[in-house]
Amino acid sequence: MLKNLFKTKKELEVKAPLEGKVIPLAEVPDPVFAEKMMGDGLAIIPAGGKVVSPVDGELVQIFPTKHALGFRTRQGVELLLHIGLDTVMMKGEGFRVYVEEGTKVEAGQLLLEFSLELVEEKAKSPITPLVITNGEAVEELELHLAEQAIPGETVLMNVRGK
Incomplete structure (x- = not known):
C-alpha cells in the first residue's frame, strides 16, 4: 500500500493550457523548441x-513581456508555457495577466488572455510550446496529441517524477 501511495505522489497530469490542436514539438518552426x-x-x-x-x-515566473509562464508542481516538475514564437518582440502588447508570480494555481484556473489576432499579425507564429524544463526530474513521460484540446480538461502529458 505504501508503494502505491508513493507512486501516486510522483505522478502528474499536465492538461491543456489553451484551446487548439496539439502537435509534436518537431513541427514547431523554431529549432530551440x-x-x-x-x-x-x-x-x-x-x-x-x-x-x-x-x-x-x-x-x-511571468516573463516581463507576459508571453511566457513558468510553473513548478509539487512533484518537482518545472514547465514553461511560451505563447507564440517571437512574441517577446510584442513587449506585452495584447496580453493581460490575471495572477502574480508566486501564486499557487490549480489546473484550469484562468491565468491570462491574449489577442490571438494580434499574435498572428505581429509574431512569427501563434504556435504555443509547453515544455518540461527540468527533464532530469522526470523518470517517464507520455505525450498525447489531440485534434481539439479543451483547456483545463484534455490531458496532454502524463509525467512520472523521480
Whole structure:
C-alpha cells in the first residue's frame, strides 16, 4: 500500500493550457523548441486566447513581456508555457495577466488572455510550446496529441517524477 501511495505522489497530469490542436514539438518552426533544447513536451496551435494553468502548482515566473509562464508542481516538475514564437518582440502588447508570480494555481484556473489576432499579425507564429524544463526530474513521460484540446480538461502529458 505504501508503494502505491508513493507512486501516486510522483505522478502528474499536465492538461491543456489553451484551446487548439496539439502537435509534436518537431513541427514547431523554431529549432530551440523543435530540437528540444528547452526541454521535451508538445505545442498547441491556438484556437482562442484564454490561457489556464496546465497543472496544480506554483506560478514561479511571468516573463516581463507576459508571453511566457513558468510553473513548478509539487512533484518537482518545472514547465514553461511560451505563447507564440517571437512574441517577446510584442513587449506585452495584447496580453493581460490575471495572477502574480508566486501564486499557487490549480489546473484550469484562468491565468491570462491574449489577442490571438494580434499574435498572428505581429509574431512569427501563434504556435504555443509547453515544455518540461527540468527533464532530469522526470523518470517517464507520455505525450498525447489531440485534434481539439479543451483547456483545463484534455490531458496532454502524463509525467512520472523521480
